[in-house]
Amino acid sequence: MRHNGRVTQEIGKRPNIYDVASAAGVSKSLVSLVLRGAPGVSPARRAAVEEAIERLNYRPSRAAATLAGNRSRTIGVVLDDYRNLWFVDLLAGLHDRLAPLGFRVAVADPSFNAHLDRTPVDGLLSMRVDGVVIATEPTEEMFAAVDVPAVVAGNRDMVVPGADIVANDDVMGGRLATEHLIGLGHREIGHVTGAGGAARLRAQGFDAMMRGSGLRPQVAQGQGLTMESDGYEAALRLLEENPSLTAIFAANDTMALGAAGAARDRGRRIPEDLSLIGYDNSPLASANLLRLTTIDGRNRQVGDGAAEALLERMKDPATPVHTKLVEPELVLRASTAAPA
Amino acid sequence: MRHNGRVTQEIGKRPNIYDVASAAGVSKSLVSLVLRGAPGVSPARRAAVEEAIERLNYRPSRAAATLAGNRSRTIGVVLDDYRNLWFVDLLAGLHDRLAPLGFRVAVADPSFNAHLDRTPVDGLLSMRVDGVVIATEPTEEMFAAVDVPAVVAGNRDMVVPGADIVANDDVMGGRLATEHLIGLGHREIGHVTGAGGAARLRAQGFDAMMRGSGLRPQVAQGQGLTMESDGYEAALRLLEENPSLTAIFAANDTMALGAAGAARDRGRRIPEDLSLIGYDNSPLASANLLRLTTIDGRNRQVGDGAAEALLERMKDPATPVHTKLVEPELVLRASTAAPA
DNA sequence: CAGATTAAATGGAGCGCTCCAGAAACACGA
DNA sequence: TCGTGTTTCTGGAGCGCTCCATTTAATCTG
Numbered sequence: 001m002r003h004n005g006r007v008t009q010e011i012g013k014r015p016n017i018y019d020v021a022s023a024a025g026v027s028k029s030l031v032s033l034v035l036r037g038a039p040g041v042s043p044a045r046r047a048a049v050e051e052a053i054e055r056l057n058y059r060p061s062r063a064a065a066t067l068a069g070n071r072s073r074t075i076g077v078v079l080d081d082y083r084n085l086w087f088v089d090l091l092a093g094l095h096d097r098l099a100p101l102g103f104r105v106a107v108a109d110p111s112f113n114a115h116l117d118r119t120p121v122d123g124l125l126s127m128r129v130d131g132v133v134i135a136t137e138p139t140e141e142m143f144a145a146v147d148v149p150a151v152v153a154g155n156r157d158m159v160v161p162g163a164d165i166v167a168n169d170d171v172m173g174g175r176l177a178t179e180h181l182i183g184l185g186h187r188e189i190g191h192v193t194g195a196g197g198a199a200r201l202r203a204q205g206f207d208a209m210m211r212g213s214g215l216r217p218q219v220a221q222g223q224g225l226t227m228e229s230d231g232y233e234a235a236l237r238l239l240e241e242n243p244s245l246t247a248i249f250a251a252n253d254t255m256a257l258g259a260a261g262a263a264r265d266r267g268r269r270i271p272e273d274l275s276l277i278g279y280d281n282s283p284l285a286s287a288n289l290l291r292l293t294t295i296d297g298r299n300r301q302v303g304d305g306a307a308e309a310l311l312e313r314m315k316d317p318a319t320p321v322h323t324k325l326v327e328p329e330l331v332l333r334a335s336t337a338a339p340a
Numbered sequence: 341m342r343h344n345g346r347v348t349q350e351i352g353k354r355p356n357i358y359d360v361a362s363a364a365g366v367s368k369s370l371v372s373l374v375l376r377g378a379p380g381v382s383p384a385r386r387a388a389v390e391e392a393i394e395r396l397n398y399r400p401s402r403a404a405a406t407l408a409g410n411r412s413r414t415i416g417v418v419l420d421d422y423r424n425l426w427f428v429d430l431l432a433g434l435h436d437r438l439a440p441l442g443f444r445v446a447v448a449d450p451s452f453n454a455h456l457d458r459t460p461v462d463g464l465l466s467m468r469v470d471g472v473v474i475a476t477e478p479t480e481e482m483f484a485a486v487d488v489p490a491v492v493a494g495n496r497d498m499v500v501p502g503a504d505i506v507a508n509d510d511v512m513g514g515r516l517a518t519e520h521l522i523g524l525g526h527r528e529i530g531h532v533t534g535a536g537g538a539a540r541l542r543a544q545g546f547d548a549m550m551r552g553s554g555l556r557p558q559v560a561q562g563q564g565l566t567m568e569s570d571g572y573e574a575a576l577r578l579l580e581e582n583p584s585l586t587a588i589f590a591a592n593d594t595m596a597l598g599a600a601g602a603a604r605d606r607g608r609r610i611p612e613d614l615s616l617i618g619y620d621n622s623p624l625a626s627a628n629l630l631r632l633t634t635i636d637g638r639n640r641q642v643g644d645g646a647a648e649a650l651l652e653r654m655k656d657p658a659t660p661v662h663t664k665l666v667e668p669e670l671v672l673r674a675s676t677a678a679p680a
Numbered sequence: 681c682a683g684a685t686t687a688a689a690t691g692g693a694g695c696g697c698t699c700c701a702g703a704a705a706c707a708c709g710a
Numbered sequence: 711t712c713g714t715g716t717t718t719c720t721g722g723a724g725c726g727c728t729c730c731a732t733t734t735a736a737t738c739t740g
Contacts, residue, residue, distance in 0.1 A: 016726050027690045032728060040688060057485070062467045063412070064726035066403035067695045082428045083623055091422075091449075104463070107447055109431075123444070127402045145397070232628045261628025283423055288572045288601025289629070356696055367720045372698065380718060404696035407725045 015056040024052035035060055037102070066128055074104045075310060076124030080136040082109070084226075084254070085282045086299055087135055090153055093303020094133065101311070103130070121145050131310040134160065137196060149313035151306045156197040164313065165323040166305040168297030170198050173328035174205020177249045177277045177295050180330055182213050185338045186247040186275060190218045190238040192255050194226030199251040202279060206249055218242060222258075226251055231258025239266050246275060246339040253278035253285045253294055260290060260335075271337035281331050291334035301326045355396040364392035375400055377442070406468055414444045415650060416464030420476040422449070424566075424594070425622045426639055427475055430493055433643020434473065441651070443470070450476060461485050471650040474500065477536060489653035491646045496537040504653065505663040506645040508637030510538050513668035514545020517589045517617045517635050520670055522553050525678045526587040526615060530558045530578040532595050534566030539591040542619060546589055558582060562598075566591055571598025579606050586614060586679040593618035593625045596632055600675075611677035621671050631674035641666045 017035075021028040026045055033041050034049040052058070066072040075098055079087055095105050106129065108120035117123045119142045124132055132146055135153040143150070143160040150163040155170050181189050189210065193203045203219060210217035220238045222230020231250055239245060239262060248263075250256035256278030260270060268274040278285055281296035305324045313319050357375075361368040366385055373381050374389040392398070406412040415438055419427055435445050446469065448460035457463045459482045464472055471489040474482070478492060483500040490503040495510050521529050529550065533543045543559060550557040560578045562570020571590055579585060579602060588603075590596035596618030600610060608614040618625055621636035645664045653659050 014726095018726085028727085029690055029729090030688085033689085036728085042688065045689080059462060059465050059485075061407065061726055063403045063406035064695090065728070067401065067407055067697080068726075068728040070695065070728085072403070082422065082431075083425060085423060088422045122399065125399050145399075228623070228627045257627050257629055261630075264629055283568065284624075287568050287597050289597055289604055290601075358696085368697085369699090369720055370718085373719085376698085382718065385719085401696050404725090405698070407727080408696075408698040410698085410725065 015058045017058075017060070019056060020049065020052045020058050023056055024048040070128070071130050072104075072128045073102055074106050074127065074129045075131045075133060075307070076121075076127070076129035077105060077107050077133045078120045078124070078136050078142075079107055079109055085284075086154075086252075086280050086297070089299035090133075090135060090303040090306070093300035093305075094307050095303075096300075097304045097307035097311075119145060131314060133306050133310070134163070149310050149317065151309045151313075153302055153306050154198055155201050157200070162321060164306075164309040164321055166302050166309055167198070167323075167325060168299065168302055168328045169325040170201035170297075170328075171205040171208070172325075173279060173295040173297060174202035174207075174249070175209045176205075176328060176330050177202075177279065178206045178209035180293070180336065181247045181249060181275060181277060182209070182215070184247075184275065184336060187215055187339075188218070188242060188245045189215065189247045189249065190220065190235075190242065190245050192231050192234040192238065192248060192250040192259055193219055193221050194224070194230055194251050194255060195221075196226065199226055202251050218245070222255065226255055228254050228258040228261075231255025232261045233258070235259035235262035236266070239263070239268070246273075247277070247336070248274065249277050249279075251279055253280045253282040253292060256292055256294070256335075257284060257290065260292075270335050272340065275336040275339070277336055285331070285333065293333045293336040294331050295328045296331050297328045298326050355398045357398075357400070359396055360389065360392045360398050363396055364388040410468070411470050412444075412468045413442055414446050414467065414469050415471045415473060415647070416461075416467070416469035417445060417447050417473045418460045418464070418476050418482075419447055419449055425624075426494075426592075426620050426637070429639035430473075430475060430643040430646070433640035433645075434647050435643075436640075437644045437647035437651075459485060471654060473646050473650070474503070489650050489657065491649045491653075493642055493646050494538055495541050497540070502661060504646075504649040504661055506642050506649055507538070507663075507665060508639065508642055508668045509665040510541035510637075510668075511545040511548070512665075513619060513635040513637060514542035514547075514589070515549045516545075516668060516670050517542075517619065518546045518549035520633070520676065521587045521589065521615060521617060522549070522555070524587075524615065524676060527555055527679075528558070528582060528585045529555065529587045529589065530560065530575075530582065530585050532571050532574040532578065532588060532590040532599055533559055533561050534564070534570055534591050534595060535561075536566065539566055542591050558585070562595070566595055568594050568598040568601075571595025572601050573598070575599035575602035576606070579603070579608070587616070587676070588614065589617050589619075591619055593620045593622040593632060593634055596634070596675075597624060597630065600630060600632075610675050612680065615676040615679070617676055625671070625673065633673045633676040634671050635668050636671050637668045638666050 017028045017031050021031045031049050034046050108124050121142050131149040133151055133153050137156050138158050138160050152160055152163050152165045155167045191206045193199050207217045220234035222234040224230045248259050250259045256276055259276055263270055263274050270276050278292050278294040281294045285292035285294045357368045357371050361371045371389050374386055448464050450460045461482050472486055473491055473493050475493040477496050478498050478500050492500055492503050492505045495507045531546045533539050547557045560574035562574040564570045575588055588599050590599045596616055599616055603610055603614050610616050618632050618634040621634045625632035625634040
């Protein structure tokens with residue numbers, strides 16, 4: 001009723017669906033169908049609506065669509081830290097799987113909480129996301145709030161009840177890295193680890209492989225998390241404790257960078273005097289200065305799997321919770337070689 | 341009217357503002373005031389409302405708030421590429437300035453376009469952002485669409501009409517880096533540059549400083565943009581063309597990493613045989629392996645300035661367009677030294 | 681070619697907030 | 711006690727969509 005008398009759009013006002021409808025000579029409902037790419041719209045009308053949209057420079061209101069539809073067609077991703085680049089492929093994987101289905105991806109950063117929001121999840125729930133990907137260590141507070149399908153990406157310490165887990169197989173990756181070094185002939189191998197579930201599992205793979213081969217696992221943990229400086233410091237300690245060490249497996253590429261610094265500072269050339277292997281296959285690893293042999297966790301696949309799990313749970317919330325592990329693979333570069 | 345008869349919230353339904361209102365024994369309008377942190381609410385009622393919110397686990401609908409208020413209290417940021425970490429400080433600066441005023445920050449990635457959206461700006465406009473920060477090279481299409489206050493962060497090739505520009509002073513930074521090398525005693529200095537406005541200006545600063553000191557500017561541009569491999573390749577060329585080169589200034593830290601690889605491959609130690617200076621003061625620069633002397637563009641300040649400009653233009657859209665340059669500063673580390 | 685079936689298009693009723701004009705409650709001096 | 715401000719609080723009217731039950735148009739079938 002309010003719109004019946006309107007023939008032209010008032011100037012200075014953003015056009016809405018009614019403006020488009022009257023410009024195209026159709027009903028607002030038809031415009032809505034075109035916007036959502038629904039089937040069962042005649043080509044002629046669809047074209048007319050699209051032309052009107054173009055002509056009016058119309059842009060649909062996400063807010064109205066979300067409110068009316070009671071769903072945002074958006075998947076929220078909780079991120080740790082932008083400096084750790086593993087999330088880039090994760091996002092790409094999520095997007096590739098979700099975009100064709102009309103879903104958007106929205107990122108929430110724990111450090112960027114808005115007024116009243118206690119956790120980044122609050123912000124996402126306020127925007128009525130249809131699902132949540134937790135790509136950080138979950139907290140009690142966080143998952144107490146979640147009432148939409150959720151999946152935890154990456155291996156974590158805490159388990160979120162009701163959430164699927166999709167991650168690369170960190171234990172296997174740790175084993176793979178260690179196996180590679182042993183295969184090269186190394187016997188004195190150190191592992192630089194950090195805090196967090198993924199690092200723990202990688203260490204576990206290292207430990208299992210070493211013991212399985214009758215070798216002594218030597219591990220050093222950085223003071224902090226899994227940063228460059230932690231890798232540096234831990235590698236330094238490793239090298240000090242056992243000067244006959246010929247290889248180091250770092251829990252991730254960033255720590256491997258730190259380990260490379262430690263090796264340089266101790267006069268050890270890579271790979272001649274010390275083999276070094278990282279984890280993540282980050283852009284860093286392919287740098288010419290390092291040419292770092294590493295493990296690729298195939299995070300794009302993890303993103304794809306996370307999207308898959310979310311989609312399934314959105315269709316049927318009663319789907320039993322499951323864990324999906326993506327097989328990691330060894331990426332050979334120039335930082336590992338047979339011991340002298 | 342629809343809500344008058346409702347005493348308790350139906351189970352399984354998300355509570356809304358009316359549920360909170362009746363639980364707290366106040367009107368929905370009062371709840372709205374509390375939600376927005378408005379003044380002029382008695383402490384007693386405010387507490388009652390907050391208690392009800394807590395008890396019902398109520399989470400306001402952003403969609404409804406945006407729709408009703410005709411504004412989202414959100415600033416959109418268009419990002420280039422997550423791998424280039426300069427945006428991290430930019431976001432932090434934006435957030436710190438904006439969050440206390442109740443604004444959120446939403447990120448749009450050009451590679452992640454949704455259905456119907458031609459540019460990442462479309463997505464942001466659909467969510468009715470109150471302002472846009474363009475932290476990437478703008479395109480014609482992009483700014484044709486923008487009808488909210490906009491600011492371009494960083495120096496770009498294209499000028500967006502009506503948008504303020506906030507950036508670090510790349511020319512000055514280029515001059516600073518070059519001055520540092522000259523001051524150290526270097527005479528044969530090369531510059532590794534890339535595509536894009538910022539790189540061009542940094543090269544300009546390099547050029548000016550070299551000529552001003554009566555030295556010959558030697559520049560090599562990578563094939564691609566400003567990636568590690570481009571830095572590697574360009575530095576290799578530089579070293580080949582002029583073996584007596586004693587210092588290289590790279591357009592950013594990532595390219596500097598590439599240049600460090602080139603130096604290593606040509607048997608040049610840093611800083612003994614070759615001084616190297618980067619730009620951006622990224623986490624990479626502080627790595628122990630590089631200890632890279634670099635220029636800090638103070639992107640946090642840039643973010644702050646961008647927020648400031650947006651806020652001003654939101655208050656008064658007629659504010660004349662202006663450019664704000666943040667003074668960069670030299671960060672001394674171990675990759676530069678006097679020539680042998 | 682009438683009747684049945686299917687496809688295409690429509691109008692109304694919300695979704696959950698904000699904004700605004702005005703009502704109610706409170707304060708205070710004459 | 712009563713005006714007269716000054717706070718504080720309230721109800722109504724949308725915001726621009728989606729969803730759904732219907733209507734209308736097109737197509738088929740014997």
